[in-house]
Amino acid sequence: DQQVKQNSPSLSVQEGRISILNCDYTNSMFDYFLWYKKYPAEGPTFLISISSIKDKNEDGRFTVFLNKSAKHLSLHIVPSQPGDSAVYFCAAMNYGGSQGNLIFGKGTKLSVKP
Amino acid sequence: ETGVTQSPTHLIKTRGQQVTLRCSSQSGHNTVSWYQQALGQGPQFIFQYYREEENGRGNFPPRFSGLQFPNYSSELNVNALELDDSALYLCASSLVGHQNTEAFFGQGTRLTVV
Numbered sequence: 001d002q003q004v005k006q007n008s009p010s011l012s013v014q015e016g017r018i019s020i021l022n023c024d025y026t027n028s029m030f031d032y033f034l035w036y037k038k039y040p041a042e043g044p045t046f047l048i049s050i051s052s053i054k055d056k057n058e059d060g061r062f063t064v065f066l067n068k069s070a071k072h073l074s075l076h077i078v079p080s081q082p083g084d085s086a087v088y089f090c091a092a093m094n095y096g097g098s099q100g101n102l103i104f105g106k107g108t109k110l111s112v113k114p
Numbered sequence: 115e116t117g118v119t120q121s122p123t124h125l126i127k128t129r130g131q132q133v134t135l136r137c138s139s140q141s142g143h144n145t146v147s148w149y150q151q152a153l154g155q156g157p158q159f160i161f162q163y164y165r166e167e168e169n170g171r172g173n174f175p176p177r178f179s180g181l182q183f184p185n186y187s188s189e190l191n192v193n194a195l196e197l198d199d200s201a202l203y204l205c206a207s208s209l210v211g212h213q214n215t216e217a218f219f220g221q222g223t224r225l226t227v228v
Binding site for chain 2: 004006034036041042043044045046049089091101102103104105106107
């Protein structure tokens with residue numbers, strides 16, 4: 001039973017355009033959400049996070065949107081660059097629970113074409 | 115500021131053997147979590163250590179065990195290896211009690227069981 005779902009295994013976008021990666025969750029106890037980026041042969045790298053008390057968090061080219069009623073979040077990358085090509089993982093946690101206990105989705109492989 | 119480092123980067127073991135994986139936490143972090151990432155899946159939480167004690171455990175059998183040392187480094191031990199234990203094992207460190215709860219990952223250890 002997957003609590004965090006990334007239904008698109010892959011996404012291909014043209015350089016300069018917007019990339020939108022989606023994530024759904026089922027556990028209403030989750031109150032903190034994170035996005036990680038992973039290159040081959042490297043560990044996941046933290047990208048951006050959002051608390052459940054917010055609906056948007058922006059950091060440079062990266063913006064995460066949270067829709068609590070729909071249990072849905074998305075990561076927007078604008079403009080997309082070839083260096084953004086990687087696997088993106090959505091993760092969720094219950095802040096009041098065991099910190100570091102992240103529940104991950106299966107990931108979406110983003111390819112940004114020049 | 116040093117990052118999270120794991121050793122070894124790769125190893126091959128035979129079914130039934132035992133293995134120990136090592137992790138050095140990021141400087142200033144006091145919590146270590148271990149994750150297993152099977153091919154095509156997101157990382158799955160194994161357990162977390164805080165102040166040298168297990169502080170949360172995922173759905174993994176007792177043959178997965180760990181240690182955290184006073185310098186916050188950690189070990190993951192797996193006994194009676196099975197073929198399905200073949201995966202990328204990730205260590206992540208974080209700072210309990212800090213507002214920013216993102217975990218920082220090492221590059222992982224690729225374990226192959228034959």
